[in-house]
Amino acid sequence: MASSMSMRSFSMNRQPSFSSRSLMDTGRARSRASVSFAAAIPLSRSASISQDLNGPMSLQLNGVHGNSTNDKEAMQNLNNRLANYLDKVRTLERSNADLEMKIKQLMINRIPKGHDLDSMMAQAHAVEQEVRKRTLENARLMLEIDNAKLAADDFRIKWETELVMCQSVERDCVALKKAKTDHEQIIASLRGDLDSLKEELYFLKKNHEEELEQMKSRIARDEVNVEVDSGVSGPELGTILSDLRSQYEGIVKKNKDQAEMWYRKKLETVQNEVKESNEALRGSQNELIERQRFLQTLEVELESLHKQVSAGLECNLGETGQKYSSEMERLQAKLSQLEDDLSQLRLDMQRTKTDYEQLLRIKQNLEMEIATYRRLLEGEETVKEVPPPPKKEPDVRTRKIVKVVTQTMVNGKVVDESSEVEQIEETKK
Secondary structure, eight states, rough: OOOOSSSOOOOOOOOOOOOOSSEEEEEEEEOOOOOOOOSSSSOOOEEEEESSSSSSEEEEEOOOOOOOOOOOHHHEEEEHHHHHHHHHHHHHHHHHHHHHHHHHHHHHHHHHOOHHHHHHHHHHHHHHHHHHHHHHHHHHHHHHHHHHHHHHHHHHHHHHHHHHHHHHHHHHHHHHHHHHHHHHHHHHHHHHHHHHHHHHHHHHHHHHHHHHHHHHHHHHHHHHHHHTTTOOOOHHHHHHHHHHHHHHHHHHHHHHHHHHHHHHHHHHHHHHHHHHHHHHHHHHHHHHHHHHHHHHHHHHHHHHHHHHHHHHHHHHHHHHHHHHHHHOOOOOOOOHHHOOOOOOOHHHHHHHHHHHHHHHHHHHHHHHHHHHHHHHHHHHOOOOOOOOOOOOOOOOOEEEHHHHHHHHEETTEEEEEEHHHHEEEEEEE
8 A cells, every 4th residue: 555645546456255145057057246446636435335136236435525625644545445345345245155055055965865756667667668569469369369269169060060960870870770670570471472372372271282182083984984974085185184283283383483583572672771781770870880989079179279278377366366476566656656646746846945935135235235335335315126026036947747548348348458558848037
C-alpha cells in the first residue's frame, strides 16, 4: 500500500464464487463480484458489484463525487473499508464453500438410488423364453394327442369294419347252417324216398314173381288143356313162355336200371351239395375264428393305447399345470416387487422434489443476505434489484411396467398361456 499527495491509485479485482446444485440440472452457476477503486486529484470514488446466481442479477452502486481536504485520511478510510469488505468477502466465501459442501453431501445422500432394471429385464426375457418353450412343448403334446386320437379313430374304424365283417360272416354261417339243415332234411327225405322206392321195387319184384308163378301155373294148366284140346306141340309153348319171360325180364331190368340211375344221380347231387356245404361251413368257421382272434388283438391294442395315452396325458397335464402355476406365481411376485419399487421411486422423487424446493428457498435467502451485506458495506440506500429468474420445474420421468397375459382356452380349459412385459417411459414438465 502506498501513499502520495500528487497522485494515488489503488485497484483490486476479486472474484468470489457462489454455486448451487439443482436436482435435474447439475450445471454450476458462477457468481462474480468485482470492486474497483480509483483515487486521484480531484478525488473521485466509484464502486460496482455484479452477481450472477442461477440467473442474471445485478447490484449497482454509484458514489457521489466530492473533494476532501485531507487525501491521506480519505485514503485511509477507503483502505479500512476495503479491508473490512475483503474480510466479509472471505467470510462469505468460506460460508459459501461450506454450504456447497453441505449441498453436495445432501444431494449425494438424497439422490434416489436407481434400481437395476437390466437384471429384471433379463429375468423377464428368460421367463418369456421359458414360457415360449413351454408353449411349444404344449403344442407338441397337443399334436401328439391329436395323432394318438387319430390313431385311436383308425383302430376304432378298423374294429368297426372287422365287427361288421364278423357279423356278416356270422350271418353267412347261420345261413349255411340253415342250408345244411335243409340239405339234411332233403337227404332224409330222399333216403325215405329211396327206402320207399326199394320197398316198391321189392313189392314189384314180389308181385312180379307171384304173377310169374301164377302165369307159369296158368300156362301149365293151359298147356295141359291145349294138349288135350288142340294138340299144340310142347316146343312152341316153351318158346312162347321164354319170349314172355324175356320180355318181362327186360322190362323189369329196364325199370330197375332207370331207378338205380335216378337214385345214383340224386345221391351224387345231394352228396356234392353236402360236401360243398361242409367245406363252406368249415371255411366260414375258420375265417370266423381268425376274425375273432384279430378282433381280440385289436381290442387289446386299443385298450393298451387308451391306457398309455390317458396316463401320458394326465402326467403331462399335471406337470404343465404345476409349471405354469409356479411361473405365474413367480411372475406375480416379481410384478408386485416392481410395483413396490415403482412406488418407492415415486416417494423418493417426491421427497427429492421437496428437498430441492427447500434448498432453492435457502439459496434465495442466501442471495438476499449477500445483497443486504453488500448494501451495508457500500452504505447505499438506493438499490436497483432485478427479479430472480422464474423457477424451473424439474422434469419428472414416469416409467410404467405393463404385463400382458394371453390365455387360450379350449372347452373351458387353459391350453396355452403367454405373457409379455413392456416398459413405457413418459416425461412430464
